[in-house]
Amino acid sequence: MKTYDIVIVGGGPAGLAAAVAAKEAGNDSILILERDHELGGILNQCIHNGFGLHTFKEELTGPEYAYRFIKQVLDLGIEYKLNTMVMDIAADKTVTAMNREDGMFQIPAKAVILAMGCRERPRGALNIPGYRPAGIFSAGTAQRLVNIEGYMPGREVVILGSGDIGLIMARRMTLEGAKVKVVAELMPYSGGLKRNIVQCLDDYKIPLKLSHTVVDIEGKEHVTAVTIAEVGPDRKPIPGTEERYTCDTLLLSCGLIPENELSRSAGVKMSPVTSGPIVNESLETNIPGVFACGNVLHVHDLVDYVSEEAKRAGQNAVKYINSGCKEGSNEEVIEIVATEGARYTVPSTIDLGRMDDLLTVRFRVGDVYKNSFVSVYFDDERVFHNQKRIMAPGEMEQIILRKSQLEEHDGLKKITVKIEKE
């Protein structure tokens, strides 16, 4: 098997953008490994529009957005293998993969970019009681059946969870002629984008019941009804608030989990908050030369940010190789701490020596905050204080750090990001 400098695991939006950026940064030895039969990842089943407003200043569908990058990959002659499953990533960056034609093969890489994306939380992990009949789908599986395979899972639908895929599927199922009876959300706020609530639920008069969950699933062979109930502040169902909906389909959109089994077995350290790798300013994990980007790193709200982040991962992988695979210094490392409303940051450390002039730090908040401030402290000094009308867990936030500003702050050890009332 041929060897490559950079192996990119995953040919979705993150992997594609990382590949293009690495090639443009001057590396000609790149291989993308994709398990599906085409490039593009989950975007291929996202046939609705609304992608690319930030990147291309126009509204594209998922496949159109993906194709912008696929075309670059093709034009640049970047190599890729489809229908290829990565079986293992070793700590020494040997990637083991398999497909029908090549069999099982190993590639010793100088750098590996993790771009595996995420998966949906299944019913089992939610501990929803009741029967286990046909008709229960994670929203993304239903989206694939409808948009790619061309089949309807059912006609009367209840959706649990208001993640973006669930909201998008509420509209899709409605447009396909199904009746979406209700969307129940366990939390007192939606996990999805505001614009999706407006465009996918409100516009079609689909009720969204916050602080509600499914307490029973009926139907021995196929779903026949679902009962939802209101939950209290402890998120436990309140007796007496049950409402029963007859339906043949229950869609679940209850959270996405970065798909890090390969990363974990390679020895990549994980953040318990994001379930993604802990990375430094270069989006590099604790294993030098292993980078991460996109939803495998942390679940994003917009694909534009995935592309932007992946671009940096691709560039940094090339920098790493060009430096002779030199490890970052552990001396001048500045820690970034998320606290008081900010759940995490990506990245979580900065090596000033390797930092670009500008560094985007992304994070999410843990609750809905109105008219609150995003504050950044350099050690104990507040250096940034910006009021935002609304912040919600469903949307990512960002701050941009300037290298010169960090350098001016002598002996900077810790940057703190928090949400403040005033």
Added chain:
Amino acid sequence: MLDVIVIGAGVSGCAVARELSRYDINVCVLEKCSDVCEGTSKANSAIVHAGFDAAEGSLMAKLNVEGNEMMDQLSKDLDIPFKRNGSMVVCVHKEELDGLKVLYERGVKNGVKGLKLLSKEEALELEPNLSDNVEGALLAPTGGIICPFELNIAMAENANVNGVEFRLNTEVEDIKKDADGIWHVRANNGEYKARYIVNAAGVYADKIHNMVSADKMHIIERRGDYCLLDKEVGSYVSHTIFPQPTKYGKGVLVTPTVHGNLLVGPTAIDIEKKEGNNTTQEGLDAVISKASENVKNLPMRNVITSFAGLRAHLERHEFVIEEVKDAPCFIDVAGIESPGLSASPAIGKMVGDMLKEKMGLKEKAGWISTRKGVKSTEGLSIEEMNALIKENPAYGNIICRCEMVTEGEILDAIHRPLGARTLDGVKRRTRAGMGRCQAGFCSPRTMEILHRELDLPYEKITKSGGKSNIVIERTKGEESEA
């Protein structure tokens, strides 16, 4: 006309069918579901019990210990994953320590080998994640774990290869005996005639029994809820950890599974509803709280699925394996609750021996005693994988990413005797869909394979037969292929 009809293709029915397949007779198994292993046999603790729990002198105790002893050879013959990981009964209340001694003595009398009482320290050394309150334990090294699906399916396949016919989707509605002493079994799809009937209908064994006997039987459906945890925490304990038994059974256990998951359960709730295998919030909550009494800090955030099974419980809590007094040539195999899975090979043998004697059966030449399972690619070296892929490229195509199941394995599961016809059928034969994403990723891909290989329209692909179809129709504007 048939010689023997076996009603029910669960683990008991299939064990009986396999034993009968040794003889030169016509045997047919009638099963109301779309696959074998669809009832009690598919949802249980997947344990091969040592045999210290059943009452001394009971048939349950005898067949448990016998079945346990048969399991090593059977698992080799039929290529079933089986491991003697050892069972441990844990005592967390000092005043109940005597109970362990009672179990120990009963076990010795039942013929269980290698039993040992452990001190707190010895128990904790073997299992560091036991509760801090542990006072002592009983160790049973012969306790084991097995894949119940494979045990059931393997016996069915082996019986089938040896000439036993299986009629799936066949529900028995009535049974009558004619003047010549021939049984007429009326089913939803026709009439079957036979000289003998074996009733191995699980929770329906009472319904079937009551069709032929005036001495009515009543099976109580005793539900057990379970939680299955990710392989990531599959070695949280290495032995099967039981609490001390109560009158409701062996209690909530924590055990590794033979495939490397962690299983926690079951509850024991009498529901008197034959299809009532729905979990409840109370049940799932009870699983967690009860298990936590014996094992500390259970990693319940790693739950990947929960399910419930039904025990076919008889008031007298004993296996009933006998010819029905007022219905000659009708054999009950009823009340097969725990340790039914462990006892199943011995149950099969017992019924086989009974009929051999009654019917004067002769062993036939050329009986095939072994069966190869679906070839698993797990643990193969790169060279072995490449040899396999060269021979059949489908082994290079991963369909289930969580359990790393290849298309080759799924094709094998579909095209073998009594092959898979449903998503659950594929799942139980290959583990595709059994992992942490619970088939979110592989179900459309498995559907594509079922569609292609069986020429099944998508709308007719089901989760587990009946009305459990996955999709209902083409989206608007698309022509149906059907």
